[in-house]
Amino acid sequence: MARPADIEYKGTQLLVVRAFVFLSLAFGLRYLQWRWMNSLNMAQWWVSVPLVVAETYAMIDGFLFGMTVWRSGHRRKVEPLARPATVDVLITTYNEPIDLVMETARAALRIKYPHATYILDDGARDELAELAQLEGVGYITRSEEWVDRPLHAKAGNLNNALMVTSGEFLLILDSDQVPDENILDKTLGYFADDKVALVQTPQHFWNVTRSDPLGTQATLFYGPIMRGKDGWNSAFFCGSNAVLRREALMQLALTGYVHDVAAVLKSNLRGARRVLARARHQAPDSASIDTSLAQIDEAIEEVRSATRRGVSLAEATLQFQRRVNLISREAIHRDLQEIRRDLEEIGDDSGVADALMRLGPDDAVVDELAQLEASPLGSLSALMEMVASLDVNRAHESQPLMPLAIISITEDMATAMRLHALGWKSVYHDEILANGLAPEDLGSALQQRLRWAQGTLQVMLRENPLAKRGLSFAQRLMYFATMWNYLSGFATLIFAATPMAYLLFDVRPVHAYSVTFLSHLVPYLLFNQLMFVVVSRKIPTWRGQQYSFALFPLWIRATFTTVANVYFDRQLSFIVTPKSRARTSRAQMLKVVWPQLVTISLLVLSTIVGVIKLLAHAAPSVEGVWLNVVWVALDVLLISVVIQAAGYRGFEVAAP
Amino acid sequence: MTSFATETIGTTLVVRPLGRLDLVSAPQLRDIIASSVANGIVGVVVDLHGVDFMDSSGLGAMINGLKATRQAGGNLRIARPAQQALVVLDLTMMQQILHPYASVEEAIAAP
Numbered sequence: 001m002a003r004p005a006d007i008e009y010k011g012t013q014l015l016v017v018r019a020f021v022f023l024s025l026a027f028g029l030r031y032l033q034w035r036w037m038n039s040l041n042m043a044q045w046w047v048s049v050p051l052v053v054a055e056t057y058a059m060i061d062g063f064l065f066g067m068t069v070w071r072s073g074h075r076r077k078v079e080p081l082a083r084p085a086t087v088d089v090l091i092t093t094y095n096e097p098i099d100l101v102m103e104t105a106r107a108a109l110r111i112k113y114p115h116a117t118y119i120l121d122d123g124a125r126d127e128l129a130e131l132a133q134l135e136g137v138g139y140i141t142r143s144e145e146w147v148d149r150p151l152h153a154k155a156g157n158l159n160n161a162l163m164v165t166s167g168e169f170l171l172i173l174d175s176d177q178v179p180d181e182n183i184l185d186k187t188l189g190y191f192a193d194d195k196v197a198l199v200q201t202p203q204h205f206w207n208v209t210r211s212d213p214l215g216t217q218a219t220l221f222y223g224p225i226m227r228g229k230d231g232w233n234s235a236f237f238c239g240s241n242a243v244l245r246r247e248a249l250m251q252l253a254l255t256g257y258v259h260d261v262a263a264v265l266k267s268n269l270r271g272a273r274r275v276l277a278r279a280r281h282q283a284p285d286s287a288s289i290d291t292s293l294a295q296i297d298e299a300i301e302e303v304r305s306a307t308r309r310g311v312s313l314a315e316a317t318l319q320f321q322r323r324v325n326l327i328s329r330e331a332i333h334r335d336l337q338e339i340r341r342d343l344e345e346i347g348d349d350s351g352v353a354d355a356l357m358r359l360g361p362d363d364a365v366v367d368e369l370a371q372l373e374a375s376p377l378g379s380l381s382a383l384m385e386m387v388a389s390l391d392v393n394r395a396h397e398s399q400p401l402m403p404l405a406i407i408s409i410t411e412d413m414a415t416a417m418r419l420h421a422l423g424w425k426s427v428y429h430d431e432i433l434a435n436g437l438a439p440e441d442l443g444s445a446l447q448q449r450l451r452w453a454q455g456t457l458q459v460m461l462r463e464n465p466l467a468k469r470g471l472s473f474a475q476r477l478m479y480f481a482t483m484w485n486y487l488s489g490f491a492t493l494i495f496a497a498t499p500m501a502y503l504l505f506d507v508r509p510v511h512a513y514s515v516t517f518l519s520h521l522v523p524y525l526l527f528n529q530l531m532f533v534v535v536s537r538k539i540p541t542w543r544g545q546q547y548s549f550a551l552f553p554l555w556i557r558a559t560f561t562t563v564a565n566v567y568f569d570r571q572l573s574f575i576v577t578p579k580s581r582a583r584t585s586r587a588q589m590l591k592v593v594w595p596q597l598v599t600i601s602l603l604v605l606s607t608i609v610g611v612i613k614l615l616a617h618a619a620p621s622v623e624g625v626w627l628n629v630v631w632v633a634l635d636v637l638l639i640s641v642v643i644q645a646a647g648y649r650g651f652e653v654a655a656p
Numbered sequence: 657m658t659s660f661a662t663e664t665i666g667t668t669l670v671v672r673p674l675g676r677l678d679l680v681s682a683p684q685l686r687d688i689i690a691s692s693v694a695n696g697i698v699g700v701v702v703d704l705h706g707v708d709f710m711d712s713s714g715l716g717a718m719i720n721g722l723k724a725t726r727q728a729g730g731n732l733r734i735a736r737p738a739q740q741a742l743v744v745l746d747l748t749m750m751q752q753i754l755h756p757y758a759s760v761e762e763a764i765a766a767p
Contacts, residue, residue: 163686163720166679166713246679250712254748257719262752312755314722318731319767392753393723400723401716 013537014073020534021066024527028059031524039510039517048509051498054491061488062528064481067474069535071231072224075429078189085191087115087184087243088167092157093175094122100437101128101175105137108173113184116167119175122157140164145398154239155404155411159253162403167246174240177203177436187243190427197248197424198416200226201241201431205438212540213648214445215547215641216438219539226428234478235428236416240436248424249403252415255422257400261313261392268389269307272300279383288338292331292377296387299323303390317391324387328377329366333359336366407462409572410455414463417479421470440650442642443592446554449547453486453558454565454572461566488548489555496552496599496635499628503610506620513624546641553595589646596642603632603639660688668699668764674706677714677741685714689721689732698730701763704756705736710744722754733763 035055040048089108093101101119108117118138121128132139140161142151152159158172169188173179187199202222208214229235237244276297283289299320306316340356359365378384394400405414416426439445465471465479501507510517532541564570590597607629613619658681661672669692673685689700702718704710722732735757737745745751757763 164683166683168679247712250679250716251748254712254715254719254750258749258752312751313753314731314733315755315766318726321726391726393726395727400719 016534017069017072017531020527020531021070024524024531025063025066027524027527028062031520032056032059034520035510039520041508041511044507044509047498047501047507050494051509054494057487057491061481061484064477064484065225066531067477068228068232068481069224070228072228072535073231074227075230075427078186079192080185081188081192084114085169085188086167087113087169087171087188088165089115089117089171089173089179090120090158090161090165091118091173091175092120092122092154092240093128094154094157096175098125098128098131102131102135104173104175104178105132106135107178107181108171109135109137110181111171111179111184112181113188115171115184116165118161118165120157120161122151122154138165143398149396149398150406152402152406152411153409155402155406155415156398158404158411159399159402159406162246162249163399163401170244170246170249172240172242172244173434174436177240177434179241180433183241183433184243186431186433187429190429191243191245193425195423195425196427197245197419198235198237198426199243199429200235200238200426201429201433202226203238203241204432204435206435207440208438212543213641213645214439214442215543215645216445216448218544220536220541220544223430223539224535227430229478230426230428232474232478233425233472234420234475235426236479236482237412237419237426239410239412241434245424248419248422249415250401252405252418252422253401253403256402256405256418257394261394264389265307265313265317268386269300269304272386275382275386276300279380283380288331288334289377291334292327295327295330296324296377296383299327300390314392320390331377332366408455408458410452410459413456413479413482414459417459417463417465417468417471420475421468423470440648442645442648443588445645446551446592449551450554450558453555454562456483456486457558457562458566458572459483461562485548486555487559489552489557489559492549492552493556496603496639499631499635500602500606502624502628503606503613503632508620508624513621513627518627543641546638549635549638550596550640550642593642593646596639600636600639600643603636607632658684660684662688664697665760665764667697668701669697670701670703670760670764672703672706673714676709677704677707677717678709678711679713682713682717685717686720689717689724693724693728693730698725698728699764700725700730700732701757701760702732702734703736703760704734704738704741707738707741710737710741712744712748715744715748715750718754719750733757733766735760735763 032055035052040052042048089111091101091104091108101121105117105119111117116138118140119128119132120140122142124141129139129141142157142160143164146156146160150156162170169191171179171184171187183201187201190196190199203218204222205217208217226235276293280290280293283293302323303316303320306319307313336356336359340353343353343356388395403415404411405418408414420426439448459465460480460483465476465483468476468479471479498509501509532545535541561570561572565572610619610625610629614622614625619625658673658675658677660681661674663670663672669689671685671688673681675681677685685702692698692700700721702721707714718732718734725732734754736759737756742756745754745756757766
């Protein structure tokens with residue numbers, strides 16, 4: 001893939017990064033090759049194999065990281081857009097405090113470039129509506145089409161607003177992200193390239209101290225990683241502080257609509273026979289219903305043959321729906337005539353029989369009954385559902401067009417991936433142009449991470465980038481890198497359990513904890529850490545490394561719940577991150593961090609046992625014990641961040 | 657500036673946008689179709705002959721109209737797209753769903 005012409009890969013800095021990426025990967029491969037070929041202690045394969053698999057996982061993760069930062073350049077300053085453009089600023093909110101939303105809205109009004117500002121209130125709060133009107137901000141809530149249909153959270157909120165606004169570009173802001181007045185002037189210029197669909201800027205949180213106890217300031221991500229992804233034309237939408245091109249989103253909505261309608265129709269036509277057979281089985285014994293079912297069977301066959309002949313889906317399904325409507329009326333008419341005959345037989349003279357006699361299948365009464373689904377077929381709900389689905393109006397959704405992807409609770413990444421697959425480009429503009437609020441207690445910080453992990457894994461399972469048509473090879477790997485990263489919980493569990501197994505039970509994953517072992521491992525670890533140092537330079541990354549390790553129970557939970565959601569249709573709760581300070585009690589904290597507490601306790605316990613064995617000359621090898629003690633210390637150092645964070649009580653503004 | 661001419665032929669509303677059917681004029685088309693459906697005229701034909709430029713929002717307004725009319729027991733058809741509009745239909749693979757009729761009469765008369 002050609003690299004974007006407008007990105008500079010400046011001199012020595014990037015050269016040094018690449019050198020360390022290369023060295024780290026080279027030593028990594030050397031280590032891993034030795035591990036697989038020469039070191040495995042197969043007598044205790046049940047520890048050796050999991051460990052070497054976990055190490056391979058980490059190596060792949062390292063490779064993907066290295067590939068990302070390989071192109072971590074800097075964008076050249078962009079010229080302002082030469083032509084005038086219309087822009088909508090969309091502020092999404094659900095339940096955040098009204099003051100907070102209004103502060104963002106006021107800042108949005110102050111953006112210099114001409115634009116229209118809207119608050120998208122999924123909470124439909126009257127007070128917010130009034131304030132918005134008072135201060136001249138547009139106010140949008142869901143249209144009535146959304147009643148009793150899936151709401152799709154933030155994606156639904158934006159999709160709803162896209163249908164009633166018309167700006168050429170959309171600046172999307174979370175309700176806590178206060179924008180800089182120059183945000184549009186600095187980002188719109190990139191859209192001079194007609195293929196650019198998205199310009200993402202960093203998410204920065206002002207309420208985070210330098211030590212960042214909750215690890216919410218994603219400096220590595222909104223730095224070398226996003227710049228690297230940008231180098232591979234894979235920078236993705238992160239939900240806020242981004243400008244999007246309406247045309248690209250609408251094109252996505254249209255192709256998505258065509259794809260979905262065709263796919264649903266195809267699968268329903270395939271399953272139609274089964275549904276009909278079951279309906280025949282369930283239906284009461286009646287010649288009339290048998291007739292109707294046979295007619296529906298024929299009608300479905302006609303749709304099949306029409307689509308094979310290349311008749312458009314709107315036309316084929318129109319004929320089908322009309323035919324089913326007729327079949328349904330005829331069934332009602334037959335029923336009514338049956339009632340008439342019964343009445344005549346018992347000699348009823350109320351005149352009802354005469355009235356029924358005069359009813360034809362086209363009569364308004366019959367029509368009304370058919371509308372009410374009062375036809376005898378109405379009770380066969382699975383059948384009626386299947387019949388209704390053979391249409392082009394996406395009846396189960398509020399609106400046919402869904403510009404933002406609804407396959408995941410992280411709609412942003414899924415949407416960007418689809419844009420890239422359609423051939424659109426994205427830009428990462430690495431300059432803080434909005435300031436937001438990070439969660440202020442561990443509970444909500446973890447909730448946020450869980451949601452990101454679940455959403456990302458949903459995309460991986462539903463639309464795997466490795467198999468996604470339209471993406472370049474590098475783009476596939478860039479999206480996959482983010483997903484792969486969230487699988488780390490299992491590897492971490494193994495990295496914590498292996499030294500315990502040695503110290504407690506003398507179980508070894510390698511033949512020997514020897515000099516050979518160290519001569520392979522140490523250069524790899526050393527250069528891997530050095531790579532991090534040169535990549536991040538002044539950016540603190542230790543906190544991020546700690547959290548990505550320490551949150552292993554959360555990552556594992558995310559994996560299981562997402563698999564249950566995607567394959568077994570279990571509910572994934574969508575929890576909006578609380579933006580105001582939530583005081584969390586000690587007991588609640590314990591509930592959140594108990595897996596880490598248990599792990600640390602076990603690690604400490606195994607160290608004590610190991611050292612006692614050493615002193616009693618019962619240890620298998622002195623080097624082995626010391627090496628594993630160092631390993632345990634590292635594990636504890638990484639995991640302990642969560643315990644410290646549990647006591648964090650939020651950001652305090654320093655007294656002047 | 658895009659203008660919309662409308663004409664009721666039999667039980668069908670024929671809408672004729674003139675100029676650009678894009679993100680600026682799409683909401684207008686959407687409103688025209690919505691009020692037609694509200695008034696009980698659920699058969700709509702959009703005559704694209706006078707459209708010299710159509711974008712995804714313009715096509716989107718027609719898909720919204722297709723859903724609105726179909727849910728009310730009617731239908732929406734399109735007729736006489738120019739070359740540029742055909743490109744948009746192809747790009748989004750919309751021809752799988754919507755058949756562009758060669759004339760308004762055909763679109764009205766089709767079963």
